Amino acid sequence: MQHLDEGTIHSWLDGALSADEAARVEAHVKECPQCAAAVAEARGFIAASSRILTSLDNVPKGVVPAVPRAKARNWAVWRAAAAVLVVALGSFVVLRERTGTRVQASAARTVTPQMNRAAAIMPAPETALSATAQNAAPIRRFEKPQATVGGTAATATGSGGNAATIERTILPPAAINQPGRVATSAKSREDLRDNVAGAPTPGIGSSVPAPFAASPSVAGGVTMDAIEAPPRVVGTPRVLGEKRTLYEVAPGDTVLLAEETNPVLGAVVVTGATTVQRDTAAVAGQRRQGASKLSAPQEAQRRPEAAPAVAPLAAPAVQTANGVTTILWRDPATGNTMRLSGRHSPTELLEIRHRIERARAAEAAKKKP
Amino acid sequence: MTDVDRLFRTYNDALVRYLTRRLGDRDWAEEVAQETFVRAVRQTSIQNERAWLFAVATNLVRDEARKDMRRRKHLALLAEEERESVVESEETTLERAQEAAMARKAVDGLAERDRLALLMREEGLDYDEIAEALQLSPGSVGTTLSRARRRLVETYEALQKSREEREKNAAS
Numbered sequence: 272m273q274h275l276d277e278g279t280i281h282s283w284l285d286g287a288l289s290a291d292e293a294a295r296v297e298a299h300v301k302e303c304p305q306c307a308a309a310v311a312e313a314r315g316f317i318a319a320s321s322r323i324l325t326s327l328d329n330v331p332k333g334v335v336p337a338v339p340r341a342k343a344r345n346w347a348v349w350r351a352a353a354a355v356l357v358v359a360l361g362s363f364v365v366l367r368e369r370t371g372t373r374v375q376a377s378a379a380r381t382v383t384p385q386m387n388r389a390a391a392i393m394p395a396p397e398t399a400l401s402a403t404a405q406n407a408a409p410i411r412r413f414e415k416p417q418a419t420v421g422g423t424a425a426t427a428t429g430s431g432g433n434a435a436t437i438e439r440t441i442l443p444p445a446a447i448n449q450p451g452r453v454a455t456s457a458k459s460r461e462d463l464r465d466n467v468a469g470a471p472t473p474g475i476g477s478s479v480p481a482p483f484a485a486s487p488s489v490a491g492g493v494t495m496d497a498i499e500a501p502p503r504v505v506g507t508p509r510v511l512g513e514k515r516t517l518y519e520v521a522p523g524d525t526v527l528l529a530e531e532t533n534p535v536l537g538a539v540v541v542t543g544a545t546t547v548q549r550d551t552a553a554v555a556g557q558r559r560q561g562a563s564k565l566s567a568p569q570e571a572q573r574r575p576e577a578a579p580a581v582a583p584l585a586a587p588a589v590q591t592a593n594g595v596t597t598i599l600w601r602d603p604a605t606g607n608t609m610r611l612s613g614r615h616s617p618t619e620l621l622e623i624r625h626r627i628e629r630a631r632a633a634e635a636a637k638k639k640p
Numbered sequence: 641m642t643d644v645d646r647l648f649r650t651y652n653d654a655l656v657r658y659l660t661r662r663l664g665d666r667d668w669a670e671e672v673a674q675e676t677f678v679r680a681v682r683q684t685s686i687q688n689e690r691a692w693l694f695a696v697a698t699n700l701v702r703d704e705a706r707k708d709m710r711r712r713k714h715l716a717l718l719a720e721e722e723r724e725s726v727v728e729s730e731e732t733t734l735e736r737a738q739e740a741a742m743a744r745k746a747v748d749g750l751a752e753r754d755r756l757a758l759l760m761r762e763e764g765l766d767y768d769e770i771a772e773a774l775q776l777s778p779g780s781v782g783t784t785l786s787r788a789r790r791r792l793v794e795t796y797e798a799l800q801k802s803r804e805e806r807e808k809n810a811a812s
Contacts, residue, residue, distance in 0.1 A: 326740050
């Protein structure tokens with residue numbers, strides 16, 4: 272018998288031969304080392320080609336799902352909704368305040384019963400506090416989304432709910448300005464309101480680092496900002512040696528302001544105290560409910576800080592990388608290097624910087640005794 | 641269970657795998673497979689189901705490719721992009737993606753008849769079925785398959801070797 276051809280060997284290995292043919296092939300392979308080698312090689316080809324073809328099944332389908340991004344977009348919607356609510360309330364407060372203390376006083380007195388009811392309906396004291404803090408401390412506004420819900424709930428509880436929310440927004444600056452009173456027991460509504468209306472402000476307010484400062488519109492001191500809302504603080508990433516503040520200049524559009532600070536322990540303590548101050552302010556709003564936890568000694572930790580002022584500055588350095596523009600300049604008041612980054616043109620960033628500085632200066636001016 | 645249900649359940653997996661290997665695009669493969677089953681419904685009687693289905697699917701691919709070469713190129717391009725994007729996004733699949741790319745190249749290097757015969761054989765079609773689907777003489781299937789396998793493996797190994805040499809050069 273002549274040697275087996277490759278086709279026959281494959282047919283045999285694939286079981287495609289008749290019984291007679293298969294028996295003949297088998298007999299030959301046993302006697303012929305050359306054909307036995309060919310059979311071994313054919314087995315190798317069959318196995319290898321199967322393996323190669325199997326790797327073709329690894330056909331990618333679809334792309335990496337963008338679920339986290341979708342969630343982020345949802346948050347952006349909530350943030351935008353919260354921002355609209357806060358801006359609307361803030362503007363309302365300014366308008367009310369500008370009409371005069373007397374009008375406001377009577378309004379406050381009028382709404383007191385409803386307000387108390389609204390406060391009672393509040394799901395939790397902390398939520399109520401957060402609703403207060405929204406205007407006093409823009410930082411917290413977006414850190415606690417549920418606070419916004421709480422605020423909305425308060426507004427929706429009835430005709431008085433809205434006024435109650437507004438009056439709460441007035442409280443925090445008063446609380447900041449009256450630290451001596453923080454630890455005192457419950458005060459009447461009128462007392463608190465009077466504080467807002469006319470109490471002189473000791474220097475504590477100015478120890479609030481400007482980027483953390485409250486929106487000027489809450490105090491009603493700066494008409495300009497009531498018309499053009501200042502960039503809102505939406506986050507303060509903690510980095511040693513730098514004070515970082517995320518401002519939202521438009522819904523979903525943020526810029527990062529980084530301010531070099533001296534990383535000494537004192538500075539860190541002050542930052543902590545600042546946070547405590549916010550809490551103190553918030554607690555002051557709640558002391559009526561007898562839940563005051565913080566006391567005056569914390570004031571001792573505060574360090575007076577030079578208030579940054581609006582001043583003409585040298586032309587900032589501009590860098591652009593990966594679509595992110597960064598402008599650099601030196602704050603004349605503090606001497607710190609300021610860095611503002613965002614997906615904007617340099618001109619837009621300069622405009623945003625101007626808005627931030629105006630807000631900070633207005634805040635600083637307001638806090639000065 | 642209707643007849644088409646049974647046909648689908650019995651042969652869909654193998655048919656889609658065959659077509660995916662043939663086309664390098666699973667969506668396209670599923671589309672062609674569905675069309676194949678639609679054609680099967682219209683058929684009054686099919687003697688050898690498997691051979692018939694694979695033959696019709698093969699002809700559909702051929703007809704469609706002839707009719708719409710541009711679309712095919714576009715899809716192949718998309719599939720290529722997708723493969724590349726996966727290579728970029730997941731380092732762990734890099735090795736597998738490279739293997740798949742080499743396998744694709746090796747398969748594409750085969751003559752059409754050899755390629756189809758081999759792919760059908762991999763799906764379990766016997767020599768008679770392959771002969772019927774591809775209109776070959778049953779006696780030539782063994783030769784076709786042996787040629788296809790040898791060529792595939794040799795091409796793949798050559799690609800593998802050149803890749804290893806490239807990596808070696810890059811490392812040194």
